[in-house]
Amino acid sequence: MGQVRENLAECSLPAALELMGDRWAFLILRASFNGLHHFEELQQELGIARNILANRLARFVEHGIMARASVPEDRRKIVYNLTDKGFALLPAMVALRQWGERWETGSPAFPILVDVRDGRPIQQVAVLSHDGRALGKGDLHWALPGDVEEQAAS
Amino acid sequence: MGQVRENLAECSLPAALELMGDRWAFLILRASFNGLHHFEELQQELGIARNILANRLARFVEHGIMARASVPEDRRKIVYNLTDKGFALLPAMVALRQWGERWETGSPAFPILVDVRDGRPIQQVAVLSHDGRALGKGDLHWALPGDVEEQAAS
DNA sequence: AGAATAAGTAGCGATTCGCAACTTCTTTCA
DNA sequence: TGAAAGAAGTTGCGAATCGCTACTTATTCT
Numbered sequence: 001m002g003q004v005r006e007n008l009a010e011c012s013l014p015a016a017l018e019l020m021g022d023r024w025a026f027l028i029l030r031a032s033f034n035g036l037h038h039f040e041e042l043q044q045e046l047g048i049a050r051n052i053l054a055n056r057l058a059r060f061v062e063h064g065i066m067a068r069a070s071v072p073e074d075r076r077k078i079v080y081n082l083t084d085k086g087f088a089l090l091p092a093m094v095a096l097r098q099w100g101e102r103w104e105t106g107s108p109a110f111p112i113l114v115d116v117r118d119g120r121p122i123q124q125v126a127v128l129s130h131d132g133r134a135l136g137k138g139d140l141h142w143a144l145p146g147d148v149e150e151q152a153a154s
Numbered sequence: 155m156g157q158v159r160e161n162l163a164e165c166s167l168p169a170a171l172e173l174m175g176d177r178w179a180f181l182i183l184r185a186s187f188n189g190l191h192h193f194e195e196l197q198q199e200l201g202i203a204r205n206i207l208a209n210r211l212a213r214f215v216e217h218g219i220m221a222r223a224s225v226p227e228d229r230r231k232i233v234y235n236l237t238d239k240g241f242a243l244l245p246a247m248v249a250l251r252q253w254g255e256r257w258e259t260g261s262p263a264f265p266i267l268v269d270v271r272d273g274r275p276i277q278q279v280a281v282l283s284h285d286g287r288a289l290g291k292g293d294l295h296w297a298l299p300g301d302v303e304e305q306a307a308s
Numbered sequence: 309a310g311a312a313t314a315a316g317t318a319g320c321g322a323t324t325c326g327c328a329a330c331t332t333c334t335t336t337c338a
Numbered sequence: 339t340g341a342a343a344g345a346a347g348t349t350g351c352g353a354a355t356c357g358c359t360a361c362t363t364a365t366t367c368t
Contacts, residue, residue, distance in 0.1 A: 012254030012263045013184060013247070019258075020250065021177040023325095030167060034296070039346050049326045054347055076334045076345045085257045087291055091279045092249035093167070096174065099246060100166030103239045104173075109166050111296040115283040119297065123284060125245045128277040129269040132286065135276065137241055142188070142265040143273065177356095193315050203357040208316055230314040230365045 016092075019063050024048055026093050028056055029086065032066065033093075037079045065089065095125040170246075173217050178202055180247050182210055183240065186220065187247070191233045219243065249279040 020026060027046055036042050043053050057080055060066040065086030071077040094113065101109050113122045126134045133139075174180060181200055190196050197207050211234055214220040219240030225231040248267065255263050267276045280288045287293075 011251065012259040012261075013180060013251045014254075015258040016250045016254035017177055017180055021175070021180070023171055023175040026167060026171055026175070030165075040344085043346095049328095050347070051327090051349080052325065074335075074345085078346065084291075088253055088257060091281050092246055092253060094281050095246035095249050095279065096170045097165065097167045099242055100168075100170035103242060104169040105166040107166075111298050113281070113294050114297040115287075115289060116293050116295045117283070120284040121297075122289065122294070123282040123286070125249065125279060125281060127245055127248050127267070127279060129271070130274040130277060132277075133269075135269060137238075139270050140267050140276070141270045143268040143275075144265050194313085197315095203359095204316070205318085205358090206356065228314085228366075232315065 019059065019065070020089065020092075022056075024052065024056055026089075026096060028053070028060070029065075029082070029089055030093055030097075032080060032082050032086070033090065037081060038077060039080075042080075060086070091125055094122070098124055173213065173219070174243065174246070176210075178206065178210055180243075180250060182207070182214070183219075183236070183243055184247055184251075186234060186236050186240070187244065191235060192231060193234075196234075214240070245279055248276070252278055 020029075024046070028042060028048075031042055031045055036045055039053065039057070042048070042057075043050055046053070048056075057066065057068070060080075061068045063085075065083055066080045067083050069079045069081070071079055097109075101107065114120060115122060127140070129135055129139075174183075178200070182196060182202075185196055185199055190199055193207065193211070196202070196211075197204055200207070202210075211220065211222070214234075215222045217239075219237055220234045221237050223233045223235070225233055251263075255261065268274060269276060281294070283289055283293075
């Protein structure tokens with residue numbers, strides 16, 4: 001861990017943070033995941049300023065994590081829905097939320113996410129090895145292309 | 155999904171975002187995870203403004219995700235190290251990075267994280283059911299306290 | 309002693325945030 | 339059918355934050 005100095009500029013983390021790296025992005029995402037799809041709903045529930053919300057929604061649409069559609073039955077209304085790309089942020093959001101529960105609020109914070117099939121709570125989001133072991137502080141290191149292919153072949 | 159309207163105010167996500175919800179927080183965290191522990195190292199590698207970096211490090215220390223210590227051998231130097239609380243943000247960081255790789259940059263972005271035991275790459279960070287199935291778009295819903303205890307007893 | 313290094317701090321212009329009021333289009337209601 | 343209300347923004351403006359550069363302080367090297 002830490003032997004390889006990653007080139008920070010070419011990494012995908014900055015790209016992700018450009019979109020999601022502000023105080024509202026994940027909250028909007030979660031609200032949408034929670035069934036809020038209209039501008040006014042989001043604005044009132046989150047308490048976000050209207051211009052900021054408008055700006056974020058536009059950026060989300062621009063970046064393809066939300067789709068904007070007007071409602072035929074009521075042409076005043078606009079529906080914002082998560083795309084697959086937007087839904088793919090769920091693990092990051094859940095990880096952040098679980099971290100907050102464990103280390104900040106301390107409480108399990110209902111309602112919780114459960115598997116719809118058996119109603120059981122989801123696991124802690126974790127970094128797992130290829131065979132499913134949870135990897136902790138000393139279990140990880142950075143590898144360059146050559147190293148990995150070599151190991152995969154063995 | 156979305157039937158239960160979560161009380162957004164009492165959730166732990168805002169608490170997490172208060173600390174990590176800006177463009178630099180996760181980048182500093184990753185740099186630290188990557189073996190950068192000094193002010194000047196972080197500043198030069200990330201290209202972050204000095205006052206902002208100082209401010210973020212102070213906040214991280216204040217919130218207990220980093221520990222600040224002076225180096226006995228060279229008393230000019232200060233070492234910043236991740237605490238367990240800070241390390242616990244790794245799943246969120248990796249999830250974000252993997253999302254960026256998959257949906258933004260498109261490339262696997264070396265170096266990659268591998269299991270130190272067998273050198274194999276880590277899995278995709280995902281939301282898993284109690285028995286380890288990856289849960290997707292339609293596989294989740296929100297549950298209130300009563301629902302969950304009921305299911306757990308069965 | 310003098311120069312260099314590490315870790316900040318201070319000043320200041322530029323950007324972003326957040327609040328409140330206003331606009332536009334559409335729907336409902338009397 | 340005309341007036342009021344609802345939905346989705348937009349605009350203006352003061353406050354806070356960001357980012358760049360220069361400066362400070364303490365320590366170490368030569």
